[in-house]
Amino acid sequence: MPRNFKDKVREQFSRAAASYVRSPGLSQTTDLAEAARMLQPTADDILLDVACGGGHSALYFAPQVRSVVASDLAMQMLKKAQEFISEEGGIENVTFREADAEDLPFPAGAFTLLICRVASHHFPDVPRALAEFHRVLRRGGRMVIIDNMLADEPHIAEFQHRYESMRDPTHVRSYTRAEWEQMIEDAGFVLHEVSLQKKHHDFQEWAQRTGLHREGVQQLNKLFIEAGDEIQGYFQVETFAGEVEHFTDNKLLIHASRPPKKSPQTG
Numbered sequence: 219m220p221r222n223f224k225d226k227v228r229e230q231f232s233r234a235a236a237s238y239v240r241s242p243g244l245s246q247t248t249d250l251a252e253a254a255r256m257l258q259p260t261a262d263d264i265l266l267d268v269a270c271g272g273g274h275s276a277l278y279f280a281p282q283v284r285s286v287v288a289s290d291l292a293m294q295m296l297k298k299a300q301e302f303i304s305e306e307g308g309i310e311n312v313t314f315r316e317a318d319a320e321d322l323p324f325p326a327g328a329f330t331l332l333i334c335r336v337a338s339h340h341f342p343d344v345p346r347a348l349a350e351f352h353r354v355l356r357r358g359g360r361m362v363i364i365d366n367m368l369a370d371e372p373h374i375a376e377f378q379h380r381y382e383s384m385r386d387p388t389h390v391r392s393y394t395r396a397e398w399e400q401m402i403e404d405a406g407f408v409l410h411e412v413s414l415q416k417k418h419h420d421f422q423e424w425a426q427r428t429g430l431h432r433e434g435v436q437q438l439n440k441l442f443i444e445a446g447d448e449i450q451g452y453f454q455v456e457t458f459a460g461e462v463e464h465f466t467d468n469k470l471l472i473h474a475s476r477p478p479k480k481s482p483q484t485g
Contacts, residue, residue: 223342224291224318227388231271232294234429239272239302241427242420249335249415249469250278253362256411256473257331259283266329266354268319268347269337273299273312280309283331287324289317319347324354332361336469339366339382339392348405358478361407367414367468368392369452377449378467384438386428398472407474415469418454421462 231238238244253275259265263283267276270288276299280286288303290296296314303309317323319334320343332351341347351361366382368391369375375394382389393401395412402409421442425435442455442462449455454466 223388227340228292230386230388230428231290231292234427235272235292235295235298237427237429238295239298241272241423243417243424243427244272244274244336247274247278249364249417249471250275252413252415252471253333253335253364253473254279254282256362256413256471257333257360259331263330264328265331265333266322266324268317268322268332268334268351269340270299270314271295271335271337273302275333275335276312277303277306277309279331279333280312284311286312287315287329288312289315289319289322291316291318320350322350322354326353327356327359328354330356330359332359333364334361335364336366338363340386340388340390342390344393345401345405348401348407352405352407352476355476357476360473360475363398363472363474364469365398365472366392367470368394368397369468370394370396374449374452377445381438381441384434384441385425385430395470398470402472402474406477408477409472409474411471411473413471413473415471416466417469418464418466421464 259279259282261284265279265283265286267286267288270276270290273288276286276288288299293316300314303312319341332355338344368378399409425438439462455462456464
């Protein structure tokens with residue numbers, strides 16, 4: 219990974235910040251409702267929203283917890299998220315902090331809850347990020363990671379990687395369910411549940427959200443149109459007059475926790 223990769227990430231998401239805030243796809247809360255079911259937030263919880271993007275997760279959970287820290291690598295994205303949450307009104311327990319997911323500027327055990335929504339595929343070193351999540355969570359603290367699920371079939375996985383990279387040059391890679399489960403275990407978490415949600419995308423909104431220029435959108439459209447029947451079926455590609463209108467991908471929701479402190483043995 220180039221040394222300046224994270225500078226590219228900051229630039230990319232700073233340029234696209236307003237689009238992420240306004241995105242109808244990201245404003246949908248079906249996945250966040252499922253995450254809340256898993257996390258069971260309470261008024262005593264302190265939640266860290268890693269790579270918060272437009273602030274949709276922070277806004278969703280803020281009324282359910284004591285406080286939220288919304289963190290992101292891109293300062294411009296944080297500013298837009300802060301504006302978005304302020305405009306909603308009535309939310310006063312969210313603070314904003316510039317932070318690298320792989321080097322979080324928070325003390326150990328600072329949070330009881332953590333969420334990271336559709337961002338991990340941009341991390342150069344996911345195991346390192348997971349180690350940081352483990353460090354900043356209190357013993358017994360719970361987390362939910364939501365991200366794209368990589369297909370088990372190599373040719374479909376290659377198609378996924380290709381379209382994600384064409385759409386956004388800061389995409390690193392997605393992972394299969396089995397890979398996620400192994401990384402979670404290796405990081406020292408207790409894995410509680412993994413669920414799958416299908417995400418229906420408006421193709422134009424999805425493609426343009428990252429700031430992709432017209433020619434890039436056309437190339438992406440061509441990739442989907444020329445894909446074989448198996449791939450089009452897998453992604454439920456819907457077309458009209460040679461244009462992709464919608465497609466569907468899979469999101470994983472991973473619920474895990476940091477193990478609680480062991481009770482002293484009694485003899």
